[in-house]
Amino acid sequence: MPRSSFLSAPKLMNMGFHYTEQYSLRTRIRVLGLVNHASPEWRRWYLECHEKPALQKMRDAGYDFVEIHYIYGYGLQGEAAEIERTRQMVENAHAVGLKVTGYFQFFSVQEELFMLENPWAAQCLALDAAGKRLEYNYDRPSLCFSHPQVREYYLQGVEHGLRYCGLDGIRLDNDYYKGCYCPLCQKLFHQYLAAKYTPEEAARCFGFSDLSGLCFPRQRGGLDPAYLEMALFRQQHRQNIMRELRQRIDRIKPGAVLGGNPAVSRRVDNDGVINVYPADLAETHDLVCAENSLFPGINDKGGLRSQTEIYAFAAAAGFNAYPSHHLHGPDHRYRWPDSQECALTLAEALAWGQTPCTTWGLRFDGSGRSLYERPEFMAVTRPFAEFIHQHPDIWQGAVNVAPTAIYVNRESRLLFPEECQSSLWGLLQILLRHGIPFRFVVRDGAEALQGVETLLVPNVQMLSEQQLECFRQVPKVIFTGASGRYDLQAFERETAPESDFPDTPEAVPISSLTEPAQLPYPEQGDRLLPLLPAGLDSKQAVGATLFQVPDGRRFLHLVNYETTAARIRLAAAPRQVFAPAFAGGRLEGDELVLDTYAVLQLEDKSSSR
Ligand SMILES: [Zn+2]
Known part of the structure; x- marks a missing residue:
């Protein structure tokens, strides 16, 4: 169960607005091949987005909440002007009924300004196995949160966002832990080992009883117990700081959202690279981005691509995940989804009780318009928003x-x-x-x-x-x-x-x-x-989830992963069929003809199959 009542039923989220003017000028970024953020048109659009009319338009399009820029790592003074804009945007968003979470870059800082404002930080850099500083790109060092001052920076950032800017939540980006090899982290590792192992147990497991000289291994190798302990320590260490942030949020604004993007299920050895076991996110996070490019569909090899791993973790552990929409073709160039892909992505999230989101929606699309406003996206988001707003009881308190x-x-x-x-x-x-x-x-x-x-x-x-x-x-x-x-x-x-x-x-x-x-x-x-139990009677790839709400009603969510409508023969008539007005489904005799997404309310205890 999510701790934020706001997220107890699906809410449509819009995001992509975390590139500040400051960051854009410094990096001359062209996000995902889009327009040059240093151009005058971009700046005009950026400033207008902070204003009430732009936010009203978003509200009218069906969105319940937006994620906007807050901290990019230049330091609280260094980006004070942008933070002021955040505050104004939150005020305007609230005036039209939108909730707002603020983007907070967790893994790295922009050293050019950050170090001027925080000279102490030069002594708190995270180091890789070779003793070189850990970085995002070439110019953004990572701070080691074993240092109390670093933790304080994050805590202050959270507090300022909630109190001064009035944010309804903080969304950390890159809140992974790449693992730090600095002396302080080594020391904490030894404390962890000392607490976990008696001398006898150490000798049984490692061959010697004194573990105070055990170094962090450089990489995973075979059955190395030191690697296993290092990874377990790091997962726990990251969990500790996330717990601190969670507690601070709960103290300042109970019910406020903590979101994150630790890049879950992106690569095969992810848990040991980002040092996150996905189920642990439930203890601290309300919202997690499925930042993995696994937009659902059938891939070129005939395989079924989906973001189900993170959704299934979320549903089992008790947090909310939202899709990533960073589509890319076989040549690895990013592209935006078409209407059907957009619908499928929202549908897959909803089928698992997760948060539907246009991850790319709040980006400049030329001629003063935001990307979410393209007609092919509005044709999907509006009916899906209406659908979830009409039927919150399908998801409220639902258990898989x-x-x-x-x-x-x-x-x-x-x-x-x-x-x-x-x-x-x-x-x-x-x-x-x-x-x-x-x-x-x-x-x-x-x-x-x-x-x-x-x-x-x-x-x-x-x-x-x-x-x-x-x-x-x-x-x-x-x-x-x-x-x-x-x-x-x-x-x-x-x-x-x-x-x-x-x-x-x-x-x-x-x-x-x-x-x-x-x-x-x-x-x-x-x-x-x-x-295995029998599945759906259909020739096509149609995924199914089964959820039960507190009053005992059971809902079978159906998601068609293919581009043509699926015909599903139902063993028993459902009590009711729910579907969005776009890409939904309809009953034809004992068959359900499914475009992309429908929810069947089942008769009590009998199977639909
Ligand atoms: Zn360290």
């Missing part, structure tokens, strides 16, 4: 009750990312393509397994004894690959659990993982189908 689940865990994703992700990314395609509703189990223990009838454990190689015990409560558990071969400290078991599919038929080839947007459909994947 799919009887099929996929188990994932932190340790395996760190030490065996290729094995985990090739199986997970293949399995997601199988379940989505065949319309089998599912959920994620992202935490250990018996509670998360309640109601699960079929549990898939896709090559999750590290499992605790307790978790294996918990699996016994599930009627059907399907192990693939070498699931459970190791315990959580990467010691091999004498007798591993028996695998149902040792050859992991669900996995996509390891060689395809470098480009998650272009994954093929797993060649052998359909061998799993006889063991």
Whole structure:
């Protein structure tokens, strides 16, 4: 359940407005190949966007909230003029009924101004394994938040935004932790190890009892327990500062939103690169960007591309995710979505109870217009906004009750990312393509397994004894690959659990993982189908999710990933069909003809399939 009541039902979000004039002039940026931000037309548009008429237009287009610029890293004094504009824009937005979150660049600062204002920061730079400073691009150093002064900078930024600018929330960008090798971080690592390991336990795990000389490894290698502990420490260390920011926000403005973009599910070994286990975001964040270019659709290889991984994590852990719309073609050039792609992206988010968003919407599109105002986008966003505003009860308090689940865990994703992700990314395609509703189990223990009838454990190689015990409560558990071969400290078991599919038929080839947007459909994947519950009766790739609201009503959300309408034969008539006025669906006899998105309210307890 989201802690922000504002987000308890989907709200349409518009964003892209984080490039300040200052930043634009300094960098002469052409964001995603768009216009030159240093031009007079851009400046005119930028200033006008702060004014009430522009915000009223956005409100009229159906948007509930916008994300605007706030802190780009020049320092609170250094960008005071832009912050003043933020304050005015918030006031104007509130006057027309829009909520506002403010962009706060977390990973890096603009040293040219920041260091003048904050000379102490030169002693607080984050360092890579070679001792060089960590940077975003060539000119934006990263601060190490092990230093209290750095934490104070973030806390002050949050406080100023909520109090002075009147923001309804803060959206951190790049709130990942690339891992810092500075002496202070090393020291904290040793404290972490000392607290976690007795001398006996250290000797059992590492071969020696005194861990106070253990260095951060430079990279992941085999079953290295030092790498595993480093990654676990870093995830916890990042979590600590996020918790501090969350607490500060809650103290200043209860209900205010904390958003973030730690670049979740962008690459195969992501959890150990950004040092985030996605489920942890629920403790601190309300809103998370799926910044991964995985806009939904069928890719050139016939694979099903989607942002489901982050949505399923969000639905299971209890935060909200919103889509990334950074489309790119095979030549890796960015492009904007067409109407159908825009609808599909919003639909996929809604099917998982997440936040529909035009991530690129608030950008200059020439002739004084913002990108979201293009007719092909308004044709989609307006009816989708009307739809979610008319039927908030479809999502309010909704819980994913799919009887099929996929188990994932932190340790395996760190030490065996290729094995985990090739199986997970293949399995997601199988379940989505065949319309089998599912959920994620992202935490250990018996509670998360309640109601699960079929549990898939896709090559999750590290499992605790307790978790294996918990699996016994599930009627059907399907192990693939070498699931459970190791315990959580990467010691091999004498007798591993028996695998149902040792050859992991669900996995996509390891060689395809470098480009998650272009994954093929797993060649052998359909061998799993006889063991899974029946999915939708359709020839096309139609994904399904199953949610239940507090009064007991169950909703089956259907998303057609293909560009032609799908015909789905329904085993039982639904009680009601809900769909947006654009790209929706309609009943024809016992068939549902689905353009992109529809929600079926099911009859009590009987299956629709
Ligand atoms: Zn450090």
